[in-house]
Amino acid sequence: MYRSHTCGELRIADAGKKVTLSGWVQRVRNLGAMTFIDLRDRYGITQLVIDENSSSDLKDLVKELGREYVVKITGEVIERASKNKKIPTGEIEVKVDELTILNPSEIPPFTIEDETDGGDELRMKYRYLDLRRNPVKNALLLRHRMAQEVRKYLDEQDFVEVETPFLIKSTPEGARDFVVPSRMHPGEFYALPQSPQTFKQLLMVAGFDKYFQIVKCFRDEDLRADRQPEFTQIDCEMSFVERDDVLNTFEGLIKHLFSKVKGIEFNESFKRMPYTEAMEKYGSDKPDLRFGMEFVALNDVVKGKGFRVFDDAEYVGGICAEGCSEYTRKQLDKLTEFVKRPQVGASGLVYIKYNTDGTLKSSVDKFFSPEDLLAIANVMEAKPGDLMLILAGDKKKTLFALSELRLEMGSRLGLRDNNKFVPLWVVDFPLLEWDDEEKRYFAMHHPFTSPIPEDVPLFKTEPGKIRANAYDLVINGVEIGGGSIRIFDRELQQTMFDALGFTKEEAEKQFGFLMNAFKYGAPPHGGIAFGFDRLCSLFGGSESIRDYIAFPKNNAGRDVMIDSPSPISDKQLDELQIEIKKNE
């Protein structure tokens, strides 16, 4: 027997018991007469003690121990003289009678402690060691709990978990596909699914009614901190539903998760906001609503005063930072630098200070009289003590820059508290997006998203104005999930393909199977997919999804632990009839 208890289990009530524990040596403290060992496993840490009365064999063996040795001990649970209130086992220790080294360990390349000295890459190379650390371990345990609760809730709602294939044909989600060469069909390739989109729709045609899957998806995109080439979705689809049915069902799922995993109850319905409103008020389709600071359009009050920057601008808009009128020159310069960064893209920043004594001071005093400034302050509903920050230029770019500035101010003012959660459904996205380079429309979501029925006639006149019956769930400025009510009618699907510039043949070649299925009685249906990694990191209060993935890839898409991607042998290449082009 390796253990009678885990290392997180023993309490004062167990004093006097003879126990066997196995685990890893976290630390050895040799205090001369006494030696203390922290023994660790997944469940916790138990202190072991070897004192002067212990056998000399045991004392000798203990001298051999190093960090991360795997040992088994037998001994008696005793009350500790100096108790450690910080850990659940802190009132006891185990006086060791017998110790067996099950496996020695080399000195780990970084310390296995909550705060470690290992850099990112090193910890990824030795991910199995990093996973021994509490913060990383707890992230995965949180993920496990979330997955179980997802299954519980959806099962109770009659959803059926169905697995869909990984070796498929491209699904046009907008990103690049990962492809897998077929040995049996040389020159032909499978694609790894960007999502099970078409399969879940086919399951609706098949009559499954409610489907879900916690599933890996693959997208060959340039990576950012919060992106991984393979990631997990909670993928769902339902039949005979309208938008509200879908939103209510999955609002229920998110509330269930908050309640069961975080003990947070949402009594109100989640707010819903049309895309256009989100863009006008927050410059983003995923606004962080933990704080206000809504944009105020200022075109009407600022134009015609001789200030070219405003007069020539398509859009002038501002935000009001409460209580910031005392910002120093230096602070304002920092903000100006911030908005001018290429990632933000503004050409400059105009400020108006509404001083606490009621006077107004701005960076454009030359053009604006105190009365003019007061008029702006009134439109912005600013009070004495506030600071108004104004950007101007091309509308799309300025809304974006103002959104970045709003988030920056929100962070500076401590308004983005990680323990506060504000969910929002963003609805009525545009169906199509014009691409200037390719001179054609792209589906903003994917080609199976249905238009809002009253907008269908716009296909003939202004396709760019068609609203989609699509929705995103946003929490704290993070897009957590998105989906839509689907097209289930062959003709409308054809119209959509036409609008996207597919010829009949291309549409047939790529999506013939779906169009065919629609011939045989497709029910009205709709669904959603949640980014599971991101949902976990949001629940865990972390910015990075990597911590919530057992074996993540680095920013260059590499698994540095198993060293992948890597070349394959000539034999493998031959079998696949693939020749590698040599780069000149």
Ligand code: ASP
């Ligand atoms: N397949 C979509 C996605 O991955 C989600 C959906 O429409 O259900 O974004």
